[in-house]
Amino acid sequence: MINITDSIRYIGVDDKTLDLFESQYILEEGISYNSYLILDEKIAVMDTVDERMTAQWEENLKAALGDRTPDYVVISHMEPDHSGSLLRLMELFPDIKLVGNAKTFQFFGQFFDTDITGKTVVVAEGGELNLGAHTLKFMMAPMVHWPEVMVTFDMKDKVLFSADAFGKFGAFADNAKDDWACEARRYYFNIVGKYGNPVQTLLKKVSALGVTTICPLHGPVLSSELEYYIGKYDTWSSYKPEDKGVLVAYASIHGNTAKAAEEFGKLLEAAGAEKVVVSDLVRDDMAEVIEDAFRYDRMVLAAPSYDAGVFPAMQDFLAHLKSKTYQNRKVGIIENGSWAPSAARVMKAELETMKGITLAPTTVTIKSSLKEDSRKALEQLAKEMCE
Ligand code: FEO
Numbered sequence: 024m025i026n027i028t029d030s031i032r033y034i035g036v037d038d039k040t041l042d043l044f045e046s047q048y049i050l051e052e053g054i055s056y057n058s059y060l061i062l063d064e065k066i067a068v069m070d071t072v073d074e075r076m077t078a079q080w081e082e083n084l085k086a087a088l089g090d091r092t093p094d095y096v097v098i099s100h101m102e103p104d105h106s107g108s109l110l111r112l113m114e115l116f117p118d119i120k121l122v123g124n125a126k127t128f129q130f131f132g133q134f135f136d137t138d139i140t141g142k143t144v145v146v147a148e149g150g151e152l153n154l155g156a157h158t159l160k161f162m163m164a165p166m167v168h169w170p171e172v173m174v175t176f177d178m179k180d181k182v183l184f185s186a187d188a189f190g191k192f193g194a195f196a197d198n199a200k201d202d203w204a205c206e207a208r209r210y211y212f213n214i215v216g217k218y219g220n221p222v223q224t225l226l227k228k229v230s231a232l233g234v235t236t237i238c239p240l241h242g243p244v245l246s247s248e249l250e251y252y253i254g255k256y257d258t259w260s261s262y263k264p265e266d267k268g269v270l271v272a273y274a275s276i277h278g279n280t281a282k283a284a285e286e287f288g289k290l291l292e293a294a295g296a297e298k299v300v301v302s303d304l305v306r307d308d309m310a311e312v313i314e315d316a317f318r319y320d321r322m323v324l325a326a327p328s329y330d331a332g333v334f335p336a337m338q339d340f341l342a343h344l345k346s347k348t349y350q351n352r353k354v355g356i357i358e359n360g361s362w363a364p365s366a367a368r369v370m371k372a373e374l375e376t377m378k379g380i381t382l383a384p385t386t387v388t389i390k391s392s393l394k395e396d397s398r399k400a401l402e403q404l405a406k407e408m409c410e
Contacts (some may be wrong), residue, residue, distance in 0.1 A: 024087060025197050027244055028030065028180040032060045034068075034083040036076040037194040044192065045104075048213060049308050051206075055195035055239045055373060056080075056104055059184065060087045061177065064155030065094040067122075069175065069184050070240060072106035081111060084408065092116055094180050095144065095152065098123040099186040101130035105240055110137060120144050122152060122308040124163060126171035146173075162228050164188065166221040168214060174225065181235040187215060188225060189252055191242030203311035204255055207242065209314040211259050216317065216347040226253065262350050264320035268298030271359075272312055274305055274324035274336040279392040280359045283326045283401065286393065287357065290405035291323075304336040313343055321353045321408055323383075324370050328360035333369040340374055341373040351379035355404050357387040364388050383407040 025033035044054050056072035058080060066088070072080045084093075093116055098106065101123075109131075113119060113153070122144045131139065144152065157179045164172045168187045175184040191207040215222060227275035230253075237245040237252065245252050258265050262362045267298065269291050273284035288301040298319065302312045304326075316322050326337035333341075354374055358366035367386050374380045385407055387400040 024083075027059065027197070027246075028182065030062045031177070031180060031182060031238075032062065032087040033197065033244070034058050034060050034080065034087050036072055036079045036081060036083065037193055037283065038073065038076055039187065039194070041075065041082055045214070048192065048209075048310050052193040052323070054192055055241055057195060057238065057242075058084075059238055060084065060093070061154060061157055061159075062087075063157045064092070064222070065153075066091055067152075067159065067290075068093050068096040068112065068119075069238070070097065070099050070105045071108035071112055072075065073104045077108040077111050080108055081115070084112075092410065093119055094154075095120050095122050097152075097175055098127050099174065099184060100169060100240065101127055101134065102169055103134070104169055106131075106134065110135060111144075113137065122146060124161075124171060124173055127173075130169075130171050134343070162225075164225045164228075166218040167225050168218065174229070176232055176234070181233055183229060183234045183237050185204070185237050185239045185286065187238050187240055188222065189239040189242075189245060189256065190214075191239070193242060196243040198247065199245050199252070203243065203252070207252075207255070208259065208265075209310055210241070211256070212314050212317045212347060213310045216259075216313075219260040219262055219348065222256060226257055256258065259317065262317070264352065265318045266298060266320070268300065268319035269296050269321040269323060270312070270315045270319050271299065271301045271323045272304055272316065272337075272340060273301070274334045274340075275303070276327050276329075276334065279389065280325050280327050280357070283357060283359070283389055283393050283397070286398075287323065287325070287401050287405060289409060290401055294405040294409040296409050304340050309340065309343065312340065313347060316344060316349060316352075317347070321355075322407060323355035323357060323404070325357035326359070326366045326370065328358060328364045328366040331363070331365050333366040335341070337366070337370065341370065345373065348379055353381045353383065353408065355383040355385070355408050356403070357389065357404070359389040361389070361391045365384060
């Protein structure tokens, strides 16, 4: 059993067999559904887990409870990866009270048919729940990641139960490792990234609390150097670049645009780019390319023309960027077209709908494959991206 503090236990589970989180995100090392137990005069379960893992979670819960009975379950988030075992919990402990806000219970009714009349404790911003030595304070965190999300601060142990915020793909660990940012960043930009402003609001709310431990709903508990993790969240949610560098995101039909993108990457290095990442939008993990788009301060798009527009993988990438509110970056364009190049026009039109995008002056047009004139244009664009 994992103790977070003297009276807080980890009772979550790792899901190592799920292929795609939310049916779209590749899981290299699975995902954890975190759930916690606060043992005091009254006992609170902090969220449940996806119903895929109910049986294992129930074992953890019973082991941590011993012969005691929980009084409350705090529902931070109704998304099924956390609410999926609520009905089993209510079946095991029919007198348990459900703690949530008005929206929590609206969503509860949408997901489930169970009558919860008389079983709810409705809390609002700043509401408190006393368990004995521990008092829980609730803060609303709408749109981090759904509208009903709330976080809970245990005023005694200074523990913040942060819902999806500070979550990460991969297994649970009782403290973060050096590589936390890699999968936390991919998780953040793809899952919460659209909601930078609500994350900023949450960071301001929790900044004065003196938090010593963050217990998210996915990934490791964070219990030291919290300024590092909070600093990353501050950068990410304010849409500021994290590192200097250029992402070259390309799509290619027969390999000529791919060759140009690879060659362009070398030209960027020669022109002094601090870091160059070249990614294939067709074969690489799109979620990772999205992550890199936000991570670096510059991006170059390279794509073939297709059906008088742009090749579908690039169209898809641009739609993702737009939905995650990509903004405030310098962008360069490389198009390929054998008879009537149209890719640059479409890429530019999409970028124009995003805030604070500065286009490099040179747009490179390749006619089928790189030739002397298009090589020269690539060199010019590389220079402009490194000015
Ligand atoms: Fe981990 Fe938004 O659910």
